[in-house]
Amino acid sequence: MNGYRGRPHTLPPESGTRFLRRILPEHERAEMMGDLEERYQAKVFEHNKAAARVWYWIHIVRLLAFLAKEHFYWSFIMLRSNLTAAWRHLKRNPAYTGLNVLGLAVGLAVFIVIMLFVRTELSYDRYHANAPNIHRIIQQQPGNTFLGSNLFAVTAAPLGPAMVRGFPEVLSSVRIDDSSEVLIGVGEANFIIKTLLWVDPQIFDVFSFPLVRGDKTSVLNDPYSILLSEREARRLFGGADPVGRTIVYRARNGASEFKVTGVFRDLPSNSHFTMDVCAPFETMAKIQNRNLAQWNNHSYYTYVLLKDGADPRGLEAKLPALIDQYGADRSRVQGEQPTRFLLQPLTQIHLSSRVNFELSPTGDSRFVLLFASIAVLVLIIACVNYMNLATARSLKRAKEVGLRKVVGAAKGQLVRQFLGDAMLQTFIALLLAVGLVLAVLPFFGAFVERDIAFNPFRDIALMPGLALLAAVVGAVAGSYPAFFVSAFRPITALKGTGASKSKGRGFRNGLIVFQFAASIALIICTITVQSQIRFIRNMDMGYERDQIVILPPRGGIRASIETVKTELKRNPSVLGVAVSSSLPDNVDSSTSAEWPGKPEAVDITIYKMDADYEFLDIFGLKLAQGRNFSRDFPADAQGAFLINESAAKAIGWDDPVGREFGLGENSRAAGRIVGVIKDFHLHSLHLPIMPLYIALNPNNFRSISVKIRGDDLPATLAFLQKTWERFAPEYPFQYSFFDEVFDRAYRVERRLGTVFSAFAGLAVLIACLGLIGLASFTAEQKTKEIGIRKVLGASSTGIMALFSKEFIKWVVLANLIAWPVGYYAMRTWLKNFAYRIDLTVPMFLGSALAVLAIAAAVIGLQTFRAASANPADSLRSE
Amino acid sequence: MILLSRAEETVLLAILGLGENAYGVSILEYIQEKTGIEWSLAQTYDPLKKLVKKGFVVKIKGEPTPERGGRAKTLYELTKSGRAALLEIRLVQDSLWSAVPKILVAP
Numbered sequence: 001m002n003g004y005r006g007r008p009h010t011l012p013p014e015s016g017t018r019f020l021r022r023i024l025p026e027h028e029r030a031e032m033m034g035d036l037e038e039r040y041q042a043k044v045f046e047h048n049k050a051a052a053r054v055w056y057w058i059h060i061v062r063l064l065a066f067l068a069k070e071h072f073y074w075s076f077i078m079l080r081s082n083l084t085a086a087w088r089h090l091k092r093n094p095a096y097t098g099l100n101v102l103g104l105a106v107g108l109a110v111f112i113v114i115m116l117f118v119r120t121e122l123s124y125d126r127y128h129a130n131a132p133n134i135h136r137i138i139q140q141q142p143g144n145t146f147l148g149s150n151l152f153a154v155t156a157a158p159l160g161p162a163m164v165r166g167f168p169e170v171l172s173s174v175r176i177d178d179s180s181e182v183l184i185g186v187g188e189a190n191f192i193i194k195t196l197l198w199v200d201p202q203i204f205d206v207f208s209f210p211l212v213r214g215d216k217t218s219v220l221n222d223p224y225s226i227l228l229s230e231r232e233a234r235r236l237f238g239g240a241d242p243v244g245r246t247i248v249y250r251a252r253n254g255a256s257e258f259k260v261t262g263v264f265r266d267l268p269s270n271s272h273f274t275m276d277v278c279a280p281f282e283t284m285a286k287i288q289n290r291n292l293a294q295w296n297n298h299s300y301y302t303y304v305l306l307k308d309g310a311d312p313r314g315l316e317a318k319l320p321a322l323i324d325q326y327g328a329d330r331s332r333v334q335g336e337q338p339t340r341f342l343l344q345p346l347t348q349i350h351l352s353s354r355v356n357f358e359l360s361p362t363g364d365s366r367f368v369l370l371f372a373s374i375a376v377l378v379l380i381i382a383c384v385n386y387m388n389l390a391t392a393r394s395l396k397r398a399k400e401v402g403l404r405k406v407v408g409a410a411k412g413q414l415v416r417q418f419l420g421d422a423m424l425q426t427f428i429a430l431l432l433a434v435g436l437v438l439a440v441l442p443f444f445g446a447f448v449e450r451d452i453a454f455n456p457f458r459d460i461a462l463m464p465g466l467a468l469l470a471a472v473v474g475a476v477a478g479s480y481p482a483f484f485v486s487a488f489r490p491i492t493a494l495k496g497t498g499a500s501k502s503k504g505r506g507f508r509n510g511l512i513v514f515q516f517a518a519s520i521a522l523i524i525c526t527i528t529v530q531s532q533i534r535f536i537r538n539m540d541m542g543y544e545r546d547q548i549v550i551l552p553p554r555g556g557i558r559a560s561i562e563t564v565k566t567e568l569k570r571n572p573s574v575l576g577v578a579v580s581s582s583l584p585d586n587v588d589s590s591t592s593a594e595w596p597g598k599p600e601a602v603d604i605t606i607y608k609m610d611a612d613y614e615f616l617d618i619f620g621l622k623l624a625q626g627r628n629f630s631r632d633f634p635a636d637a638q639g640a641f642l643i644n645e646s647a648a649k650a651i652g653w654d655d656p657v658g659r660e661f662g663l664g665e666n667s668r669a670a671g672r673i674v675g676v677i678k679d680f681h682l683h684s685l686h687l688p689i690m691p692l693y694i695a696l697n698p699n700n701f702r703s704i705s706v707k708i709r710g711d712d713l714p715a716t717l718a719f720l721q722k723t724w725e726r727f728a729p730e731y732p733f734q735y736s737f738f739d740e741v742f743d744r745a746y747r748v749e750r751r752l753g754t755v756f757s758a759f760a761g762l763a764v765l766i767a768c769l770g771l772i773g774l775a776s777f778t779a780e781q782k783t784k785e786i787g788i789r790k791v792l793g794a795s796s797t798g799i800m801a802l803f804s805k806e807f808i809k810w811v812v813l814a815n816l817i818a819w820p821v822g823y824y825a826m827r828t829w830l831k832n833f834a835y836r837i838d839l840t841v842p843m844f845l846g847s848a849l850a851v852l853a854i855a856a857a858v859i860g861l862q863t864f865r866a867a868s869a870n871p872a873d874s875l876r877s878e
Numbered sequence: 879m880i881l882l883s884r885a886e887e888t889v890l891l892a893i894l895g896l897g898e899n900a901y902g903v904s905i906l907e908y909i910q911e912k913t914g915i916e917w918s919l920a921q922t923y924d925p926l927k928k929l930v931k932k933g934f935v936v937k938i939k940g941e942p943t944p945e946r947g948g949r950a951k952t953l954y955e956l957t958k959s960g961r962a963a964l965l966e967i968r969l970v971q972d973s974l975w976s977a978v979p980k981i982l983v984a985p
Contacts, residue, residue, distance in 0.1 A: 009944060034942075034949030035902035035919055041945045042903075059918055066920035070927070 010049065012040045012056050020060060024067075032063065078413070079420070086421040089397065096773060097425070100389050103769045104429035107382020108473065109436035110762060112466070113444055114375035116437075116452050121368045124270045124350035128208040130305055133171075135312055135343035137163075137302040138355055143336030144605070146590055148687055149354040153301060155341070157285075157292040158326065160200075160302040166322050169310035174200045174207070175281050176273075176301040178359055183555070183730060184277075185248035185255075186236050190730040193232065196249075197275045198284035204264075206305045209275075213243050214262020223286070226258035226279045233263045249279075249287075250730075252558075256287055269451040272349045273359035295328030301359060303346070312343040364748070374522075374759050381518055381763055383477040384511045385770040386422065390481035391508055392777045394418075401485055402494035414486035422478025423471065430470040447751065480507070509810055512774070515767040516814035516851060517821070522760035523847035524822030525829075528839065529753040532830065535837045536746055542680020543584040544620035548738035549720065550583065551704040555728030561698070567723055573709045573716040578614035579701035584621065585742050587682040587692060593651060594663040604650050606691040607682060612698035616642070616677070618707045626657035626675030629696045639664070639671020640696040645679045647691035661693070671695070681835075684745045688834040705738065764851065768858050775807065775859045779866035786866055787874035799867040804859045811855045815848045822847075882963060886925040886934075888913075890964055893935060893954050901940060901951040902926075926954065934960030 011017075020033050036059060043052035090097040125131060137159060139152045146152075160173030177198040184191055201220035204211065211219065212230055219227055226247055233242045242260045249256050258279060267275055285292045306312065319341040323330055330338040344352070351365040394401075401414060409417075437454060445452040453459070551557075557564055565577045582588060593604040613629045615621075624645055629636050641661045648656045662670030679689045708716050721733045743750075779786075786799055794802075823839060830836040882890070892908045893900040902922055910916045929935045940951030956964075 009947075011947070030949045031902060031952035032919070032923070034946035034951065035906075037947045037949070038903045038943075038945050039906070039919065059920070062918050062920045063923075066924060070924075 007041075007045060010041060010044045010052075012037055013053055016056055016060055020063075023064070036060075036063070078416075082417045082420045083424065085400070085417065086424050089421070090425070093393070096389065096393060099769045099773045100386055101425055101429045101432065103382050103385040103389075103766045104426055104473065104477070105432035105436060106762060106766055107379045107385075108426075108429055108433035108469070109440065110759070111375045111379045111469070112433060112437045112454075113440060114371050116441070116454055117444070117448055117450065118368055118372050118375075120270060120450050120452050121351060121363050124363070125272055125346050127268055127270070128346065130206060130208070131347055132345075133306045133308065133310070134206060134346040135304055135306065136346065136349060137304065138342050138344050139298065140340040140342060142340075143603070146356050146605075147588070147683065149356055151342075151355040152298065153355045153357045153359070154298045155300060155302045156295045156298055156328070157290075157300050158295055159323070159341075160304060162322060162326060163304055163319075166325075167315060167318065169307045169315065170304050171307055172202045172206050172305040174203045174303045174305075176200075176203075176303070176359070177281065177284055177299065178273075178301075179284075181552075183250045185250060185730075186245070190250075191236055192732065193277050195274045195276045197273075197278045198281045199275075199278045200281045203278070206303060209267065210265045212263045212265055219262040220278075220280050222259065222261065223280055223283045224256065224258045225261040226277060227262045227264055228260060229264055229266045229276050231266050232276045233260075251287055270350075272346075272362060295323070295326055304343070312345070316341065316343055367748070367752075370752075371755070374755070377518055377522075378759060378762055378766070379473065381515050381766050383473060384515055385766050386425070386477035387480045388508050388511045388515075388770050389773040389777075390418075390422065390478070391484050392774055394481055394485040395781070397485065398488055399494060401488050402490040405488070405490040406494070411486045415482045418482035418485050419475060419478040422481070423474035426470045426474035426477065430466060434466070447754070508774075512767075512770070512807070512810045513814045513817065515763075515770060516811050516855070517817040519760065519763040519767045520815055520818035520847050520851050521822040521825070522756060522763050523850060524818065524844060525826060526753070526756040526760045527843045527847055528822075528826040528830070528837075529749065529756050531837050531843065532833065533746065533749050533753050535835075536685055536749070537743075539681075539685065539835065541585070541742075542621065542678060545585070545739045545742050547708050547710045548618065549706045549708055549717075550736050550738055550741060551706065551720065551724065552734055553579070553701060553704055554724075554731040554734070557704070557724070557727045560727060561701070561704075564704075564723065564727055567726075568706060568720070571716070571719050573712065573719065575707040575709060576614055576618050577707075578612055578618040578705045579698060579703070580609060580611040580615050580705065581697075581700050581702050582609040583703060583705070583738065583741065584619050584680060584682060585738075585745060586684070590690075593647070593691065593693075595651075595659070595661045596663070596669050604647075604691060606647055606650075606693055608692070609694055610697035610700040611694050612696070612701070615694070615705075618705050621680060622678040624676045624678045625655075626673070628675060630674075633674070635672075636674065636696055639669070641671055641673045642675050642677050642694040643673055644677050644682075644689070644692045646689050647693060648676055650691045662695070685833050685835040764854060768854060771807065771855055771858045772862055775803070775862035778806075779803065779863045783866060783869070783874040786869065787871035790871040791875070796864075796867040800860055800863050803863045803867070804856055807855060807859050808852065811852055812848075814851075815844075818847075819844050882967065883925065883928075885921070886929055887964075887967060889922065889925040890929060890934060890956065890960060894956055894961075894964065898953070898955075900954045905954070929954075929960070933957060934963055 017033070017037075020036070021029065024032055036056070039059075040052055040056050043055045047055075128134060136153065137155050139155060141150050141152065144150055157175060160175050163170045164173050179196045179198070180194060182193050182196045184193055199220070203209070204216035204219070211227075214227065219225060226249075228236065228242055236242065236247075237245060242263060245260050247258045247260060249258055264275075264278075267273075282292065284290070290297070306315070320330060320338070323341070344355075349355075349358075350363050351368065352362070355362075404414060404417075441452055441454050454462075553561065561579060565579075568574050568577050587607045587609050589609065590605055590607045593606040611629075613631060616623070616628045626642075629640050629642070633640075639662070643656060643661070648654075653659065656673045656676055659673050660669030660671070661673045664670040677694070681689060682692055683690070706720065717735070720735060724731075724733045782803075789799060789802075790796075822844070826839055830839070888909060889905060892905045892912075895912075896904055896908055902919060905926075906917050906919065906922050909922075926935070930937060934957055935954045936957055938953045938955055940953040942948050942950045
């Protein structure tokens, strides 16, 4: 082949050629590559091959720079022009822009707030370096369903160490036991510590709890060492150095001295348990006289650290053999499968509810899912709103589009322009939304009881997320208007308003139907949840809950309870005092029913509590048969029981009064049943009424219930406090009202009610924004039609009715979609309650009417002006 | 008056001078020969593109040659308005130069 000036042809570097072929635009490829190759020949001729290669590469780069500059230059010019057009359009229609941006901003703000909440919920316990390898051992006890679940978070003390010894893949184990509200002394002063955890020293190796003071390998080596969180260290010692100081732990059966050996950083709020103070696990056993070698005392939390890549399921399968090896009894309930031990991943603890005896209240994955769905729904409604308004408005921009097309704009350019329009508005909305989020987040955080952090400038990970969110929302919201508008035919578009008036109407109406369907469904949910909450509040639980003050038996109060009772009853405002191991709204202890002569095969789970003579009277519990515990019957003090009707029915006794019940020493009965109480709701209404017995035992109690007269509350409370201070001077006065305690059980439901109300309100608000825009736009478009109708004798109201009819039609259609959705969702939710309301037609009609009324009002207001205009004005211009 | 950058004017003149064989490399070499300055190819393409956009030159597909790796040349040719533009520039320049005192003219 002949090359440059008769010399053989030298091929330029292959990689360069291949690269150029890939990046050069096709219509310029031959020219540029050819020129470059030809020049390359000259360079080889003038210098040598190596220099030519360098030259070749340098020129590829220069070519690229040139192409890039050219490309971006024109894109930039177009972008600037589009942004200018968009900006002018926005400025010219402030009301329309306001509606649009506001709708988007509200939607975005709701979405961001909820996603921050979801992020917080998902972040629980993930901060531990070992998080993926930490598991908690939980038990499943088939047949032993307690408060609706047969999973238990507690295990026996020897299990953890046995697993470390028995399985090489278990690197370490940590046992935890908790003592809440403990009294400690520092010098002369006394403090209540909310949560004291007794932990194995390895806790600082397994979990990532950084120590501010002390060395993690040795801080808990001394049996009487104690560690404080930074917050507690400040509270107890002020600014002074706590390390080396003495803390006196006051238990019921004596005091022990501990030495502070370290300070740990406060646990992040996204931890599934709290820890204010910790001390060695084994010391707890010593102080409280517990035997840590027992396999049948399931009262401790066991966490294990596994080797990387260990198989938790495989380990689970090996656990029964290990436990049998120690001779522990795994069977719990006769005729049921033996207990199963499960490894629960640390990071799943927070969101997997329904495990009994958690260290702290956990979250609820269903709640998180519900929140997330609502967030997405509200965002979609906001997008739909934008689409609707933008498409309707685009008819106004028909002339601009027509002109752009005439001067040569390609369809793609127009699509990009209108997408850019949407993006611009979305980004303005995003700024507004961030402001809204910052304003609302503290309240929302308090509402869901979480610390939700939001700092868009410091939280780097959030910035691209927000930008992406705005881009996606802009793209989704802008897509339909963009394609709709760019499809305008220039001739009809330029002619003016006649352009494609009916086009896209079907789609727009579909969007309205969707928006209102979503709003109505949310309103149905709101009404149902609120009704159920009202139902719970007003339901006769079988016990009284007003004017009862609950006191915890602290300090000396427990020991001298009889004196305390007498002292309290001296005040005429105190109507009565009772002590019990549980309160009637939540009996949290159960066992198997026993009585002499019970057949082997019968196994009845029965809830139990201890109470004194006054308990029934204080809470107004009614008797169905027999009598209450009484001092007139000295035999009662030897052992007496009350059972509820459900228990009588479960056992099959028609005449329980006088029967022997319970098992004491030597298989003798523990006492006699003296009465049958009418069934009352001993748990929240989620659960059906279960069998229950109340044993007469005035010495085992966890709360003191004081029935008071309601007239002079402050004086009565002051009297209670004075009495408290006489018997437990070292403890701060603590009290609660029973009706508040009761309400707390339905906190989740009330929260749900508020969530639905708020979001239903927002959804309706956004939908109305859309309706305002559409109605005013239609009215504007039909000015002339209205004028002509009026000239021909139509009344203002007649015209308003005419306009409203069109929109109302779609709202009615929306109901047909929303009703089945709402019905299905709420029926599912109501199944959580053993006692629930029925879904009734008025609830559905009510939501329909509410939305219809709002929609009619909005449309009416918007069309009123158009309808009442003087036809002479609207028809004059032509 | 028609506004042309110096580079565009130079390239336009080169195309005119090269006649029927004006393409990337030949334009570049022609300029190097006349002015002693070696332009990069990108520097040549930039004014060429602008001239095409302004309608002063048109692209014509040429013959492939072996030293180009068998790729076709893209030839450039002046349009009527291109010639008119050059002529106008020449006239303006001449009239401007004629007013300059003789002293400034090269000895």
